[in-house]
Amino acid sequence: MSLTSERVEVPADAREFYARAFQERWTDGLPLLPATDDAVDALLDASPYPADHVVCVLPPVNGVATVELVAVNAALAGVEPAAFGFVLAALEALSEPEWNAFGLTTTTSSVFPMLIVNGPSRDDLGIDFRAGCMGGAAGRGSMTIGRAVALCIRNIGGQRAGETTKSVFGQPARTGFCIGEWEERSPWPSLAERRGFSADDDVVTVHGGKGTFPMADIHNDDARDLLYLIARSMAYPLANMFLGNVENGEVVVAFNPMWAERFGNIFPDIDDLTRYLRDNAWQPIDLWPEANAKLLRDRGRVDGQGRVHLVERPDQIVPIVCGGLGSLHAIALPSFGESTMQSKPVVRPT
């Protein structure tokens, strides 16, 4: 295939290439694989699009992400050709206007694209959804797809800490976050199925997540009590969703398979589950000091019982099932608020 991106002569030695990547500002700080023509061509062969097809325009600097340039970054991250479509799908998703990439790539917040994968290719590609799926499991798919998307935002979008993004802290996910859902252990339809896709589709959903918010319990065997505590915990007083518009954004909550089974027994219909979570994700207005409370009252956030709900609608709480069988834990992925999650199918050559 005829490549058009600029050719650069670099050291063949791995350590010297790593040093050169710093000089060129190509790296997120971790070592990279060289994006040779062979590596890039192999990725392009796995795409249904021509190399010059524009996937999206990436903020903050509005760099044009052609399939070729995305492939170059995917090669740096070590993406397998079979996984390249997941990178493209993620970029297509986060460039939907309602994901608000321009806002999210420039904000003071830590928010970053968090990729949730559904579909039959999870195991084949090493997309982690079992023990340690949010860090430590080390599946090639999870680590390389997430990182390729992050490198595209860095190298094509031009996102640089302290320069083009005002993110105060950043977060570990800024080098990539990609997990799967353990669909086989979920008592509910998968996230992708709930969003209109078939169980046979490989789908990437991109959530603007501020980080991983851990929750744990060993003291209560009642599933309804546990869900109540999870809901109340997600409604922490300084959550972004108490700052902005109640109708915007979603909170993802990851249940381990053991807890999911218990929750599925009492809420076999996920709509009933999300309604219960929404109804219990609140804090009393008295919790906030007067300065905060006044603004919440002025914005109509306080209901007749003196409660301030985290979200307006049940669909703004998004359960998924993943993680190990050790039980005891749940993780929320809190929202930036002014962002709506997007899903795209993985498209392969016909």
Place this chain on the structure above:
Amino acid sequence: MSTDTIWVRRPTATPAGEVSAPTFRLDRPLAGCTIGLRTDRAWRSWRTISTIWDGYLRRDGAHTIAIETGAQVGRPAAGDRKHIEELAGLVDAAIVGLGTCGSCTTFTIKDAVTVEEHEKPVVAIVCEEFTVHAHNVARHVGHSEMNVLVLPYPLEARPVEELEQIARDYYPKVLELLGVSS
């Protein structure tokens, strides 16, 4: 090529060509003009300053239209952007703020661009910490010459008296950037 080197492809995007949309000046006295004031409900300090400027503008013979924004996506954002579009059509010039966080600076610039696209004078108000970011955003959306007025940082947590003094001190600069003539 040396045996100690290999060829790779550069992963960075070619910077877009420098494009700069025109800026505009009032070039007439303030009296009789209609000036738009865009606030953001997130920032109490900016509400204080813009309220004072609103009073000064009316004192100096202008009509004012103030709108408050507060959303970036969804139905609330669609309403905000519609109001900005309407404001841009109604006013002779506009003051748009406040950039004192990353995404709010981005949307301050985007809303100021809407005014410039109506060929009206506009000044974007940002705090010092976000100056470079504001200019970057303006450049990347093709409005690198946009008027940006930089206020001290941080504004939040200052006593009201200090905000009132800042409003007084910077009002003449706003008029200068809008191109108000005497």
